[in-house]
Amino acid sequence: MTEADARWLARAAELGEAQVGHTAPNPAVGAVCVRNGRVLGEGAHLRAGGPHAEVNCLAACAEEPAGATLYVSLEPCSTAGRTPPCCDLIRAKRLGRVVIGCLDPNPRHAGRAVGLLRAAGIDVTVAEGEVAERCRALIAPFAKAITQGLPYVRLKLAMTLDGFIADGMGASRWVTGPEARAWVQRLRARVDAVMVGAGTVRADHPSLQPHLPDAPLKWRVLVDRFTPPDPADVDERTLVATRDLGYDGHDLRAMLRALCARGVNDVLCEGGGRLAGALLDAGLVDELNVLYAPKILGDPAARPGLAIAPRPLARALAFAPVAREALGPDTLIRLRPN
Ligand code: AOF
Ligand code: ZN
Numbered sequence: 001m002t003e004a005d006a007r008w009l010a011r012a013a014e015l016g017e018a019q020v021g022h023t024a025p026n027p028a029v030g031a032v033c034v035r036n037g038r039v040l041g042e043g044a045h046l047r048a049g050g051p052h053a054e055v056n057c058l059a060a061c062a063e064e065p066a067g068a069t070l071y072v073s074l075e076p077c078s079t080a081g082r083t084p085p086c087c088d089l090i091r092a093k094r095l096g097r098v099v100i101g102c103l104d105p106n107p108r109h110a111g112r113a114v115g116l117l118r119a120a121g122i123d124v125t126v127a128e129g130e131v132a133e134r135c136r137a138l139i140a141p142f143a144k145a146i147t148q149g150l151p152y153v154r155l156k157l158a159m160t161l162d163g164f165i166a167d168g169m170g171a172s173r174w175v176t177g178p179e180a181r182a183w184v185q186r187l188r189a190r191v192d193a194v195m196v197g198a199g200t201v202r203a204d205h206p207s208l209q210p211h212l213p214d215a216p217l218k219w220r221v222l223v224d225r226f227t228p229p230d231p232a233d234v235d236e237r238t239l240v241a242t243r244d245l246g247y248d249g250h251d252l253r254a255m256l257r258a259l260c261a262r263g264v265n266d267v268l269c270e271g272g273g274r275l276a277g278a279l280l281d282a283g284l285v286d287e288l289n290v291l292y293a294p295k296i297l298g299d300p301a302a303r304p305g306l307a308i309a310p311r312p313l314a315r316a317l318a319f320a321p322v323a324r325e326a327l328g329p330d331t332l333i334r335l336r337p338n
Pocket of ligand 2: 085087
C-alpha cells in the first residue's frame, strides 16, 4: 500500500463517517474510484436497503471505470442481501484494482471478496496501519452487533465533580455548559438509539433526540425496572423495555439482544444512575463518556450519576482513558472498561 493509497482510503472512510447514524442495521461505508490520481466518482451507503457504497460510487463515475482502482472502507459484499453482491458489479465493471479498508466481520462475507476478486484477475490490497484502524473504528458497532448479537453500548454521564446529576431539589438544568450539551447532541445523532431509565425520564422529560438538522429520529428506549413510564413520555419512537423488548427487570443482556434484533447496533445510555450502574456491573458497557462540570454540590440528597454495588479498592471497576477534551468549562473523558 502506498501513501497515495492511504490518502484515497482515508477519503473513502470520511465519506462513510458522514453517514454514521443513518445506516443501521448496516455499517456506514464509503468508496472512491480513482484513475491515474484523478477521482472518477465517489459514493457512500446512505441507508439500509439502499445501494451499497460501491454501487453509488460506480454510478457516480463520469467515465467507464474499467481498469481503475476502487477504494472502499469495507470489504465488498459477496452474497446477496437486500441488494445484489458488490463483487459481481466490480467484476462486471472490470475494475483493475480494489483497495479494502477492512474485512467485513459479517460471517456471510468475512474475507471472501479477496479470493473472489483475485480469481477474476483483479488486484486486491487489504489495508494495514492507521487508515485500516480508522476503517475498523467506523464499523465497530456493526462488528459487535453482527458477531455477538449485542449492540455497542456507550454510557454518557454528565455530572458535578462530586458525581451528582441533579441537586437536592431535583434541579438538573444544567449541570454542564452549552458546549458539552452540543457535544451530546452530536453524539446522539451518531447512534441508533438512546436509552434511559424510566425514572429519569419521569423526573426530567428529556427529548433525547439530536436537535440537529438532517439527524434522523432515534429510538428512545425507556428502561422501566423501578418506575413505570409516564404515558406522556411514550411516542411512536419510544420502546418501553418491559413491553417491547421483553425485559424482565433483571436480564439487561437479554434486553440488549432484543434491541439488537430490532436493528440497533449502537446505543447510548444517558442514565439514570441505577441503569448506568447496572450496565457497568454486568460488563455490558463498551465505552464510557464522562462530562465533568467544574461544580460541587455536596448534598447527600442530590441525585448521584452512578449507583453501583460497593466494591473494595482492589476490585474497583477500572477503566483505560482513551481521550480527554475540554468542552467550554467542562471536561470530557472517554474511557474503555479494562
Ligand atoms: C458493501 N458495501 O456499502 C455495505 C455493505 O442487505 P444488504 O444487501 O444491504 O447487505 C447488508 C450487508 O452488506 C451488511 O450486513 C454488511 O455485511 C454488508 N455491508 N457491504 O459491500 C456497503 N453497507
Ligand atoms: Zn455490497
